[in-house]
Amino acid sequence: MKLSQQQLAFFNTFGFLHFPALFNPEEVAWIIEGFEYSIQNFGGGTSHDGSKRTMFGGPIERHPKMCTLLDDPRVRGVIGGVIGEDFNYSGGDGNYYSGDTGWHPDGNWGQLFAVKVAFYLDPLTRDTGCLRVIPGSQRPDHFVRTEKIDPNKAGELFGVERRDFPGNMALETNPGDLVIFNHDLYHAAFGGSQRRRMFTMNCTRHAHHDADLATLRQYVSIHSPGGYKVDTGAGMYFPLMLDTAGEDRWGHLRQCAEMHDDLFPQYARK
Numbered sequence: 001m002k003l004s005q006q007q008l009a010f011f012n013t014f015g016f017l018h019f020p021a022l023f024n025p026e027e028v029a030w031i032i033e034g035f036e037y038s039i040q041n042f043g044g045g046t047s048h049d050g051s052k053r054t055m056f057g058g059p060i061e062r063h064p065k066m067c068t069l070l071d072d073p074r075v076r077g078v079i080g081g082v083i084g085e086d087f088n089y090s091g092g093d094g095n096y097y098s099g100d101t102g103w104h105p106d107g108n109w110g111q112l113f114a115v116k117v118a119f120y121l122d123p124l125t126r127d128t129g130c131l132r133v134i135p136g137s138q139r140p141d142h143f144v145r146t147e148k149i150d151p152n153k154a155g156e157l158f159g160v161e162r163r164d165f166p167g168n169m170a171l172e173t174n175p176g177d178l179v180i181f182n183h184d185l186y187h188a189a190f191g192g193s194q195r196r197r198m199f200t201m202n203c204t205r206h207a208h209h210d211a212d213l214a215t216l217r218q219y220v221s222i223h224s225p226g227g228y229k230v231d232t233g234a235g236m237y238f239p240l241m242l243d244t245a246g247e248d249r250w251g252h253l254r255q256c257a258e259m260h261d262d263l264f265p266q267y268a269r270k
């Protein structure tokens, strides 16, 4: 799958892209089954009571079919289109969310370095917890950044509900949709249920020079199993992801896997 010039311009200007119905209903069925299997068996899903978010790392790494999302030509096409075909897959999180997620960016890299690919597994509207974004807020010169405005304080600052922060867009989604956004983009969700199912794949640009290597090192030192003091038994990724990888998939794993082994020798691959 190849992104059009307009899609690339949209992503680079506004910081996100939404692909409705990228996966068909049969595919949605196995994705939901794989997610539920993973969160129930490895992610604390059995004790989720809705009082708080249940979250686990590596949601596509615990089930063989879920691992193949990284091999999917559509997923690769979307990620590769925005950050380069040699992108690094760098983990993700699987969630039963509960309630609102306040406004936040996932990173403050000041450049297009990392993206989040989000799969929402229930139909979500503006009133039931769909993803909201502040278009353009990934840019260092956006007013929320230059003026250090916290959109969560929209009430006290501007007398409007934070969900109504001016200019935000509600991306209403159905299972099978895919959303990708720059980690620096401000996003949030309001009005969701106590069991809103969602998982992500995080990806970074492949580092080709010293400055990028330093940024990637910073990224992996924080946003990785070792950074969270989790021993996967195989370093950066859970073993299944590596054991079922062909050479193509390895191309998206190698750089972070090696960096993680170097940063966290106590958790390194055996």
Ligand SMILES: O=C(O)CCC(=O)C(=O)O
Binding pocket: 097, 100, 101, 106, 116, 130, 131, 187, 188, 189, 198, 200
């Ligand atoms: O769906 C949401 O609650 C927003 C997701 C989010 O904040 C994130 O993945 O960082």
